[in-house]
Amino acid sequence: MFCKAFRVKSHTALKSSDRKKLRGDISSTFPSLTTEKLAELMPPKEDLTIAKVFVHKGDAVSIYVHNRNPIIFELARNFYPTVYTLWRHPDLLPVFTTWPPVFERMSGGADLMLPGILMSSFGLPEVQQGTLCAITLVGNRAPVAIGVATMSTKDMLASGMKGKGFNILHTYKDQLWAYGDESCPPNIPPEEIEVAPSANLEEGYLDSESPAYITELENLHLEEVSATVQQESGEIKLSTETFQEEKAEIPYVENCNTSLQETMDDLLHQCFFHALKYKVKKSDLPLLTSAFLRNFLFACCPEGQQVDIKKSSYKKLSKFLQAMQQRNILQVKELSKGVESIVEIQWKHPDVISFVAPETVLPLETCETSDGGRKQPYQPPEILSLYGINAKMLPLFQASGHRKGDLLTANDVRSVIITYVKTNELVHSDNKNFVTVDPVICDCLLNASEKHDLLLLKWDDLVTRCLERMQPSHRVAFPGSSPVVRKGNIEAIDISVAQRGSNKKVTIIKNLELYGLDPVSVGSLLQQRVQASFSCTVLPGTKDRVQVQIQGNQVSQTGKLLLEHFKIPRKYINGLDLAGKAGKKK
Structure with a gap:
């Protein structure tokens, strides 16, 4: 799904x-x-x-x-x-086990066939048709998929373990998993069970959940097993040869030995030292701890990663800074009641001096592509204004070989006009800055009130009138994708500030999708920067456009995000002048 x-x-x-x-x-x-x-x-x-x-x-x-x-x-x-919930509660659903090669096909969209299910000496869990079940991999009780049983356990056994067993709804590594923090399954040791005899192998089944038994199978020359991999009408059967080849290539869940907490600690330390060594200046002190987190530490996150202190061993920023203070790296004081500030930094501390920033640390945000949802660094699109030839303007362009509906750039239009004027010798003899109005120019470019009085036009006026009377269009080209041409001028990203109850303000951002930006991702990044809640709602009057709404006047931070990080040209952003005035420092 x-x-x-x-x-x-x-x-x-x-x-x-x-x-x-x-x-x-x-x-x-x-x-x-x-x-x-x-x-x-x-x-x-x-x-x-x-x-x-x-x-x-x-x-x-x-x-x-x-x-x-x-x-x-x-x-x-x-x-x-989801798998995130099942990793915390692995016994929430009845559990069936399969092999890593079978899971690779499940994660690609295939359902789980009965020949791919492992059998133990205790048999299969008792389920009915339509029961929601969890799927695990051999050697680990952490579920990697959920599916709905297509038949009861009794019917599975009666069918000789052939046919479709489960309709798969969600798997580890799919887009729902990618909507979270993309962590790996934990290593939950399997319960000690007695392994069933290997006689079932002759029928095409692999019936053990014990890693030791896998080694035993390899020693028994699995090539003699008659099971084959086939995918006919969606059916997946386990191939011994494919298992041998893919075993080393498939990233097994046991590779995720490093806990999420340790990973987050490493990322937090990296961003912290990078901010101290390369970002914070002596003139910035004293620096509010919240401002340090928002404006310096978050800005040093590597591409595609986010610091979440709650997932680290410190849990809170104050505890992390206290630990850094105990190492004599910095000093934190409460300059006003309840508000802590960094007042001193030891830039000559060995840990700061020895830190070397990774090559890519500034967060170029990612966007999803249509090829399976893989994330790639975001690059702003190339936007080109085009002008379509309509019926009224056609006589002016026919001589140059163009037809109705052709799209030209502004430079192309200017070249056609210059060629037309010179070919028909319309440049004024006394003043070359003016062009004589002939019947074609008169019909195409002059209003009814001007046709009898206006005999000359300036070059710039001639080209401007021509562009204004043509059909506006634009072409948007994203790196690695085919250009898309749309009628009309492209809508700018619109930033506005609205008043809500109790004199509260909210910032509303529209038209992000036109520039290849995911509204939810932009809202999440702003939330990190300004520590304010956000929501995404359908843009009124549209079916597939979403607007971001974030608490407070956040026009300044929104502008910085769009201009500095996403590199959107300023001319395509409206509302930057609505930024709140900075308060006077006392």
Whole structure:
């Protein structure tokens, strides 16, 4: 379902009443989730958002997001856990196990066939047709997919373990997983079970979940096993040869030994030292800790990564800075009640001096492409204004071989006009800055009130009138993609400030999609910079356009993001003059 990129319709915070209803629905859908586990999954005092999306097949899906990770998705009033939730609660659903090569095909959009399911001495879990189940890989109980059983366990065994077993809804590495922090599955050791005899191998089954048994199978010359890999009518059967070849190539979940917390600690330290050594100046001190985080530390994130202190071992910025203070790297003081500032930095500290910044550290934001949703560095599009020849202007262009509907650049139009004037000897004999108006120019460029009085036109006036009377169009070319031509002038990114209740202001940003920018990603980046909540809603009067709304007057930060990071030309941004005036320093 999520093997291809989906379109986000809106992304908003969940109301308290909707949160309460969701907790009730999840509790009734998954009775094994105790009150404590449910509170851990959806903490009552932490933000919970809902993203409404359309998948590539057109289905409307609601995705519930906590701490930037999708935890539950809703389809046709049914609730399904994501792999992020199952990694924290691996026993939430009945579990079936398969091999890594089979999973590679599942992650590409295929369903799970019964020959790809492993058998243990305890048999298969007892499920009914339509039961939601989790799929794991051999040697690890961390689920990598969820699917709906197409038949009961009894029918599976009766069929000789042939045919389709599960309709796969969501997998590790699909676009729903990519909507989160893209972390790897944890390594959850399998329960110690007795392995079934290997007699089933003659029937094409691989029946062990023990890593030691895998080695034993290799020693038994798996090439003698008659199982083959086929994909006929969507059916996947496990090939011993393919397993041997792909085993070394497929990134197994056990490669993710480094915990997310340790990874975030490393990223936090890297951005911290980079900010101290290359960004913060002595004139910036004293520096508010919140401003240091927003304007310096976040700006030093490598491409495609984001610092989330809550996921580090420090949990809070104040604790991290306190640890750095204990190492005598900097000094933090409370200059005003409840507000901490960095007042001193030891730039000659060995850790600061020895730090070397990676080659690519400034965040060039990424965007999704249509080739499977892979992320690539964002580059601004090349925008070219074009002018179409309409019926009224056609007589002026016919001599140059152009036809109605042809699109020309401004330089092409100017060249055609110059050629026409010189060919017909219309340059004024006394003043070469003027052109004599002939019947064709009169019909094409003059208003009714001017036709009897206006006999001469300046060169610039002639070209300007010509461009104004042609059909405006524009061509947008993104790097690596075919150019797209649209009628009319391209709409600029519109930034506006609106007043809400209680004298609160919000900043609204429109038309980001026209420049290849994902509104949700832009909103998330602004949220990091200004520490304010944002939401994405459908732009009124459109079906597939989204506007970003963020609390406060954030025009200045929005402008910096678009101009400096995304490199959008200033002429394509409206509303930069609405930035709030900086307050006077006391």
